[in-house]
Amino acid sequence: MINDIPDSHPRAASLRMRHTIEKYRTEGLVADAGPIAHGRGEAFDYILGEETIKPVYDDIIFAAALLVLAKHPVISINGNAAVLVPEEIISLSNAIPAKMEVNVFYGRTGVREKKIADHLYSSGAKEVLGVNPEAKIPNLFSARGNVDKNGIAIADVVLVMLEDGDRTKALIDCGKKVISIDLNPLSRSAKDATVNICDNITRALPLLEKHVNLLKNDTKKCNSVINSFSKKKSESNIFKYIEQRFAQLAKECLTNE
Amino acid sequence: MINDIPDSHPRAASLRMRHTIEKYRTEGLVADAGPIAHGRGEAFDYILGEETIKPVYDDIIFAAALLVLAKHPVISINGNAAVLVPEEIISLSNAIPAKMEVNVFYGRTGVREKKIADHLYSSGAKEVLGVNPEAKIPNLFSARGNVDKNGIAIADVVLVMLEDGDRTKALIDCGKKVISIDLNPLSRSAKDATVNICDNITRALPLLEKHVNLLKNDTKKCNSVINSFSKKKSESNIFKYIEQRFAQLAKECLTNE
Numbered sequence: 098m099i100n101d102i103p104d105s106h107p108r109a110a111s112l113r114m115r116h117t118i119e120k121y122r123t124e125g126l127v128a129d130a131g132p133i134a135h136g137r138g139e140a141f142d143y144i145l146g147e148e149t150i151k152p153v154y155d156d157i158i159f160a161a162a163l164l165v166l167a168k169h170p171v172i173s174i175n176g177n178a179a180v181l182v183p184e185e186i187i188s189l190s191n192a193i194p195a196k197m198e199v200n201v202f203y204g205r206t207g208v209r210e211k212k213i214a215d216h217l218y219s220s221g222a223k224e225v226l227g228v229n230p231e232a233k234i235p236n237l238f239s240a241r242g243n244v245d246k247n248g249i250a251i252a253d254v255v256l257v258m259l260e261d262g263d264r265t266k267a268l269i270d271c272g273k274k275v276i277s278i279d280l281n282p283l284s285r286s287a288k289d290a291t292v293n294i295c296d297n298i299t300r301a302l303p304l305l306e307k308h309v310n311l312l313k314n315d316t317k318k319c320n321s322v323i324n325s326f327s328k329k330k331s332e333s334n335i336f337k338y339i340e341q342r343f344a345q346l347a348k349e350c351l352t353n354e
Numbered sequence: 355m356i357n358d359i360p361d362s363h364p365r366a367a368s369l370r371m372r373h374t375i376e377k378y379r380t381e382g383l384v385a386d387a388g389p390i391a392h393g394r395g396e397a398f399d400y401i402l403g404e405e406t407i408k409p410v411y412d413d414i415i416f417a418a419a420l421l422v423l424a425k426h427p428v429i430s431i432n433g434n435a436a437v438l439v440p441e442e443i444i445s446l447s448n449a450i451p452a453k454m455e456v457n458v459f460y461g462r463t464g465v466r467e468k469k470i471a472d473h474l475y476s477s478g479a480k481e482v483l484g485v486n487p488e489a490k491i492p493n494l495f496s497a498r499g500n501v502d503k504n505g506i507a508i509a510d511v512v513l514v515m516l517e518d519g520d521r522t523k524a525l526i527d528c529g530k531k532v533i534s535i536d537l538n539p540l541s542r543s544a545k546d547a548t549v550n551i552c553d554n555i556t557r558a559l560p561l562l563e564k565h566v567n568l569l570k571n572d573t574k575k576c577n578s579v580i581n582s583f584s585k586k587k588s589e590s591n592i593f594k595y596i597e598q599r600f601a602q603l604a605k606e607c608l609t610n611e
Contacts, residue, residue: 119386129376136393143394143540283400283603329607336604340597346540347593350586 111139111147114181114299121180126212128201131177134259141280142297144339149300152334156294157301159326160256160276161308162319163291167254167274170195171226178258178298179213183220185302190222192306192313198227198248200260234267242267249273257286258298265289278302282335292328295335368396368404371438371556378437383469385458388434391516398537399554401596406557409591413551414558416583417513417533418565419576420548424511424531427452428483435515435555436470440477442559447479449563449570455484455505457517491524499524506530514543515555522546535559539592549585552592 102112118135121127149157164170172186172195179186179199190197197217199210207229214225230243232250244250255268258278262285268275269289277290278301287293294301312319359369375392378384406414421427429443429452436443436456447454454474456467464486471482487500489507501507512525515535519542525532526546534547535558544550551558569576 115387115390118390130372132389133372133375133393133396136390136395137397137400138393139390140394140397140538143538281397281400333604333607336600336607340600340604343593343597343600347590347597350590350593 110299111142115139117180118177121176121216124212125209126180126216127176128209135177138259138280138297141282141295144342145280145295146342147297149296149304150335150338152331152338153294153296153301154304155326155334156292156331157296157304158308158312158322159292159331160294161305161312162322163254163274163276164193164195164256164305164309165312166316166319166323167193167195167252169252170254170256171248171252172197173200173249173255173257173260174198174213174217174225174227175201175259176209176213179216182298182302183217183222185299185306187217187220187222189302189306189309192309195256196248196252197222197225198230198245199225200227200244200249200257200264234271257290260286262286262289282332282339288332292326292331367556368399372396374437375434378433381469382466383437383473384433385466392434395516395537395554398539398552401599402537402552403599404554406553406561407592407595409588409595410551410553410558411561412583412591413549413588414553414561415565415569415579416549416588417551418562418569419579420511420531420533421450421452421513421562421566422569423573423576423580424450424452424509426509427511427513428505428509429454430457430506430512430514430517431455431470431474431482431484432458432516433466433470436473439555439559440474440479442556442563444474444477444479446559446563446566449566452513453505453509454479454482455487455502456482457484457501457506457514457521491528514547517543519543519546539589539596545589549583549588 102109118127118132122131170193172190174186174197199213201209210228214228217225226245226248230245232244232246233242234244249255252273254274256276257265265275265277265286266289274291276292277286278294278298279287280295280297281287282295359366375384375389379388427450429447431443431454456470458466467485471485474482483502483505487502489501489503490499491501506512509530511531513533514522522532522534522543523546531548533549534543535551535555536544537552537554538544539552
């Protein structure tokens with residue numbers, strides 16, 4: 098199905114992601130709720146023009162500085178992220194370096210976690226945590242609170258992608274710094290995270306890796322980036338960008354009449 | 355699953371719709387691509403505040419006038435619409451009165467159409483067209499162009515919900531008036547339709563029925579509504595509303611700092 102989409106199709110990248118999500122849902126890596134979540138992301142990406150918008154670069158640089166200075170950085174990976182960007186995740190984890198931990202919201206039975214981990218191993222991962230996690234984070238009921246004792250349990254900075262809001266909040270409540278990548282700037286994850294990268298993971302991860310490499314040996318620069326960051330200003334800039342996009346659309350409608 | 359969601363949950367309505375889409379996907383009424391499309395709608399509904407926004411009422415009244423004055427109005431129904439709002443569709447079709455026709459984008463084999471029609475029959479429909487359509491509309495390849503010779507083939511006004519853009523365009527190119535209900539004001543359906551109702555179908559259909567009933571015996575009023583409508587103005591008003599919503603969000607961020 099994926100190979101049926103010609104490169105020339107104006108929406109080829111978006112359609113391929115859609116097929117990837119659908120394919121891996123049938124194989125049990127993506128949860129049944131995964132496609133609906135993916136659709137929400139698609140809509141916000143469409144609003145942004147399917148490109149990394151200017152104000153997001155500051156957020157990416159701040160996130161890179163947090164990851165570089167972290168003592169125990171961990172990348173939290175769910176089904177959607179694992180199937181859409183396995184190589185990009187692994188490459189980022191090597192660059193930082195950070196541990197990778199599987200985290201699933203639905204049906205934490207160990208089966209899906211194992212499939213996700215195997216997918217990452219077959220994409221080149223050396224170590225994937227979280228398949229049979231024994232530690233717990235507080236304030237999350239049921240198996241959703243399970244975390245790996247060598248991973249998120251001891252992490253100071255956690256990168257979450259396309260995650261549910263409860264989880265981000267619980268990690269923040271544990272005193273961890275959370276970097277979320279979430280196209281919905283109104284989501285609870287985006288609001289509660291230390292920083293949200295309002296971008297598609299396919300574009301954000303390579304950019305994050307680039308800035309990790311740029312900041313890697315420059316603790317002074319990292320500290321200066323971190324000290325000058327304001328979450329509220331960051332959120333406000335994203336909202337303003339979308340505001341201006343719709344103002345432009347409204348204007349174009351009337352001009353073309 | 356649906357009954358597990360308490361009425362008190364702040365997002366109960368949204369979660370129930372999600373479960374309905376998922377349930378009927380497994381039963382073959384909703385296409386595999388249906389959940390992703392539903393997710394896109396969820397995102398836009400979230401932006402609107404999950405309510406019928408003020409500028410949309412003008413579009414609903416215009417759509418009602420078109421339906422009342424139509425000679426052969428037809429409601430086009432896909433899987434997502436049939437499972438989310440079967441009673442609302444049937445009730446609107448009785449009020450106009452309009453024919454109902456099943457239209458599916460994916461896998462036009464007759465099996466899914468039959469299931470959708472049966473679902474509508476079991477919800478009280480007397481007649482559902484489109485299960486084995488023999489007519490064709492031009493400019494649509496494959497079975498997607500199939501329409502019922504007693505339905506869309508001879509319709510002058512077609513109401514489409516959550517449909518794909520190619521189809522709306524093809525209907526417009528046939529000289530038909532098309533009313534779309536699409537939460538994405540940037541979609542091709544929304545742009546190409548005679549009017550787009552930027553609202554959730556669960557809210558829009560009862561409002562549309564209400565205004566059909568108010569305009570039903572008032573041809574003069576219908577004509578006046580139709581003559582004063584501007585599609586460009588309508589689109590512009592929606593974009594302006596969203597612009598103002600994000601302007602407000604940007605402002606709140608900085609005020610709360």
